[in-house]
Amino acid sequence: MTPRLEYGEMVISTAEKDYLFRPSLDAMTRIGAPKEIVSAFARLNGAEVQQIIASAVDAYGAVPEWLITLLNKPVYGRSILSTAMDVMQACCDDDCSEVIGELRPGKSGMVYRQGAMHYRDIILLARELMTHGIIGKAKVRKLQRNEGKDEYSDEFHAVDYISAARVHFNITRSEAEQLTMTEFVMMLKAKYPDEKGFTADEYEAITKADDARNDDLIKGKRRLVSRKKI
Numbered sequence: 001m002t003p004r005l006e007y008g009e010m011v012i013s014t015a016e017k018d019y020l021f022r023p024s025l026d027a028m029t030r031i032g033a034p035k036e037i038v039s040a041f042a043r044l045n046g047a048e049v050q051q052i053i054a055s056a057v058d059a060y061g062a063v064p065e066w067l068i069t070l071l072n073k074p075v076y077g078r079s080i081l082s083t084a085m086d087v088m089q090a091c092c093d094d095d096c097s098e099v100i101g102e103l104r105p106g107k108s109g110m111v112y113r114q115g116a117m118h119y120r121d122i123i124l125l126a127r128e129l130m131t132h133g134i135i136g137k138a139k140v141r142k143l144q145r146n147e148g149k150d151e152y153s154d155e156f157h158a159v160d161y162i163s164a165a166r167v168h169f170n171i172t173r174s175e176a177e178q179l180t181m182t183e184f185v186m187m188l189k190a191k192y193p194d195e196k197g198f199t200a201d202e203y204e205a206i207t208k209a210d211d212a213r214n215d216d217l218i219k220g221k222r223r224l225v226s227r228k229k230i
Helices: 025-031 034-044 047-060 065-071 074-090 119-135 158-169 173-177 181-191 200-218
Strands: 010-013 018-021 102-106 109-113
Touching: 010 119, 025 034, 025 074, 025 119, 025 158, 025 173, 034 074, 034 119, 074 102, 074 109, 074 119, 119 181, 158 173, 158 181
Parallel strands: none
Antiparallel strands: 010 018, 102 109
């Protein structure tokens, strides 16, 4: 089993089986509703903890010791781990509890039974899968005139991208559902090549080179027309 890493696929092998994880658009819908998908991504990236810390700094001017102690308690880590496990299972067609472990009810609440992977790796891989699934990691030139047009959304509507893929690439619904966002963006880039124009970095490099040329002209280090002997 060979995963297409550039599209976000991963394979994790145990002694018994190979598990393929593919962060397809369809897999993203298994995580939850459009708002739940974005919330899961934010949780994996520590957004909730960051908000708590920011509120504490606003209120106290620093992070109190009692809050640090509270944040180090398993309850906060368990929420992130549970989300990561849900994401990895959503991206795998097989039951992957052998790999990610499972949460079981215990005397004092839910107890985590570890699988083949360490919980830190589960969180890291889940974060990577969701990045390929809802944002994409394809390199695309962004023209200067489009800079600043990014808009944050608290919802991810996978169905919209599935429908768009069917129209743009003339593929079936099942084929569109299996695309990752990285693959979707790469296909768009191939069908609709980069527009003419400069990115912000390209424009800045050109203006710096032009400024340097003008400085040389002013200082006499360069001539507008070179003198050649005939």
